[in-house]
Amino acid sequence: MPILTLITFLPLLGAILILFAPKGKDNLVRWTSAVVTFLTMVLGFYVFFTFNRNTADLQFVERAAWIPSFGISYFMGLDGLSMAMLVLTPFLSFLAAVYSFNIKERVKEYFFFFLLLEAGMIGVFVALDFFLFYIFWELTLVPMYFLIGIWGGPRKEYAAIKFFLYTLFGSVVMLLGILALYLTSPITAANPTHTFDIIELSKSHGLMPGWHQYLVYAALFLGFAVKVPIFPFHTWLPDAHVEAPTAVSVILAGVLLKMGTYGLLRISYTILPEAAKYFAIPLLILAFINIVYGAFVAMAQKDLKKMIAYSSVNHMGYCLLGIAAMSTVGLNGAILQMVTHGIITGALFFLVGVIYDRAHTRDIEGFGGLMNKMPVYSAIMILTCLGSLGLPGLAGFVSEFMCFSGAFSSTINTNVFRIFTGLSIAGLVITAAYFLIMIQKVFMGPLNPKWKDLPDMTAREYVSIVPLIVLMVLLGILPVIASGISVKSVDALVMLLGVKI
């Protein structure tokens, strides 16, 4: 059974199905999307549980000739680098779809774009041919543009076009990099054309001499850096996050940002290992800036959602730290961090949405004493914040610890890595500080009389949030569920990179 094709195109099928829904049948549209995303999620988990963790080989491979005269094939497959994201994406999409039941305007279009987005995101993580990869990569832009621009907050138009232009800029430069890789792939008797095959390209790596490879790396890096986002390309993120509707923020933080880090691992690292090593120190420094700068800016925010948006910048910094380290622990940590950040920040955005739906404000200073009024909500929120700041026993701790210890023990340039890892620890302290200050201002103290009528969470909100909380705790106690998944592939990648451990 071509399960990866199925899982990628099921949401697309759902999107087309929704188009045929009669006008005014909003509930039909909602439930169709919920069912489609649920089925996709089930498929995702099915793949997750049948995935063989003891091999670095590609699994569930599907390959067919597509555009032979250009060496383009329809090539999908999974390995440890992509498995975790493949299960996270449909999972978060399902929860977000359920949360989106509160969308009242233009419901049909909303879910159409939402499902289109899901198809694009899943496609990015399973595609192993550059052409296919790039189509999916770009496919995520358009729905996102509309989801922010139509259903977003007060400055939605600005945020939407900024997001669109920024990411398009990144991706067209990346396209040049891809074409350069394509052009330098060898032509042999067996392969009469160049190839867009990512795996094939990674096998023939190193054919390009020095600066050539660095240039291509830089072009690809720009595309990924905008997505992650890496300082100084991060300015679209707070705007997009603040204006996007809740469920879209969740997808944005939970999945879209990871496309950048995944791209770094899957493409830059496997195809251009030389350049990756060359740029390890700059990447480390950028990671450090992301961590510390993100944390400081988050602390300065008055808007709850903006604070969490900047905390994403900060947390993606940990992920980059692990990636820059190029050690087994660091890379495994980075992949785990992608998952845990998706879960925790996803939950945080949902929770911010919950309070915003009730109070219609996100001003941290404007709340106070919510603990008395909304005990369940407050408990969940505080627990998630603790998870985000890396409290042991919750998911965030494990991955952050792995990223840090991986970076600390990196053999690329021991001293530099130790210094910057040490400095980055400061980011952890600041992160703890801003979360605790926020908790104090919002939940502690006397109840602001303005909020005396706030109801607690509803069933729909529980359905969206509780699974994330359960996972957060579960991964904190038994991280091996997720961390074991990438071990073999990371070993192979480290071998390819040729870094001594």
Place this chain on the structure above:
Amino acid sequence: MMQGFLPIEMLQGLYALAPEVFVLCLAFLVIAADIILPLKSKRRILDIAALGLVFAMLLTYGNFYQQGAYYFYNAIIVDPFAGFFKIIILISAVFMLMMSRDYKPLEDNKIGEYTSLVVLVTLGMMLMAGASDLLMLFLSIEFVSITFFVLVGFLRKDMKSGEGAVKYFLLGAFSSAVFVYGASFLVGITGASTFPSIQKYLVINGAGPLFITGLIIMLVGFGFKIAMVPFHMWAPDAYEGAPTPVTAFLSVASKTAGVAVLVRTFIAILPENANVNLILAILAALTMTVGNLVAITQNNVKRLLAYSGIAHVGYIMMGFVAYGILGVESVLIYTLAYLFTNMGAFAFAVAIYNKTGSDDIRDYAGLSVASPALAFVFFIFLLSLAGVPPTAGFFGKLMVLYAALDAHYIWLAVIGVLNSVIALYFYARIAYYMYFAKEAKITEPLKLSVPLSIIIYSSLFMILCICILPEQFLILAVRTVKLLIGPFHAL
């Protein structure tokens, strides 16, 4: 010399040019129909012409099986390359006639005249695609230009239409003169006007500086036809003033024919790229940058598409600069993508104009609420114009970028991709009004007439097809280009 007058040779030529002969007859048929048909069924003439052109398309299909044969003393060549462009011209003519069916500003009693001009200009462009003699080239270009002057100024009561026509005419006449001046260099140096003879001369003597100068002067003439910067000034005014179907026709067919002669002349005369390529590359970069930057501030959809069309010429030039099989192949694919994308976009412009009577993109506000499905289809056309996958525009752009990188024009490719970001901005502005604007100007659903829906949905199908299943197009393009370049490499 008497030998050449043997009727058998003439007959062979006429047989090979069956599509052109047929289109000529069609033009007379249209004039006859205009006399016979009563006023209220004059719009039938458009149908007759469209059907006739579809038949001409079938005849043209035979060109793909030709290996490249010269007729009429080497004045005209029939080969797949010419066939490819003829088909594009015919498709856009058919679409254009279908669009005219519902275009309100056209008066019923002028339809016959209008249609016969369209059919004749189609003939002219088909001849351009096959011209292999400088004289033939000049005559067909003039034929097309003069007919287009009339078509652009066809709305006699509209000041803008007249203004566009006059500007088009003045600049057109000037550029033709420059073109002839350049061509005279070539004829003077080589003593021949047909491409094969010029080729032979060059193989023996090589291309001297004076020859190259003549070629560059000729470039002015081509540049005018395809609206290349800095010879693009006429385009926005002519596009804005002309009846919208004529605008669509001008922007697709006339440009395509211009690209065809540009490519054929350069490839035929200069088998390997000479020093002209740097000039072409700079012009390409200028063309796309100026086109895109100026497009940002346009509010009239026809002007906007005019500038975006200028930018597209820049991309086509980028593929052409790369020369060689890959370069020309990318030009073909890009042109094909451009045909369907632009025709679809103009069909929308006509549909919305019929509804609101306005070409201002700010009046598109509310379209997405009134008819969400059509708005999204329009948006897909915009994406294709901007070159975002999975559309033909993307595949075309990928091809030209690939060709440019392959030919080591890295700086040009970088300018190309940066331009596509600028382009996205102004296409997204249209989407902005359709989707995000607060005050809805369009409140009732948009209804497409049958001809417009045929144009829109067939174009939609094609732009998705060119990106998702391009293999057949690529095979066709490679074969075409090999036959175009092949004979000269063999010399």
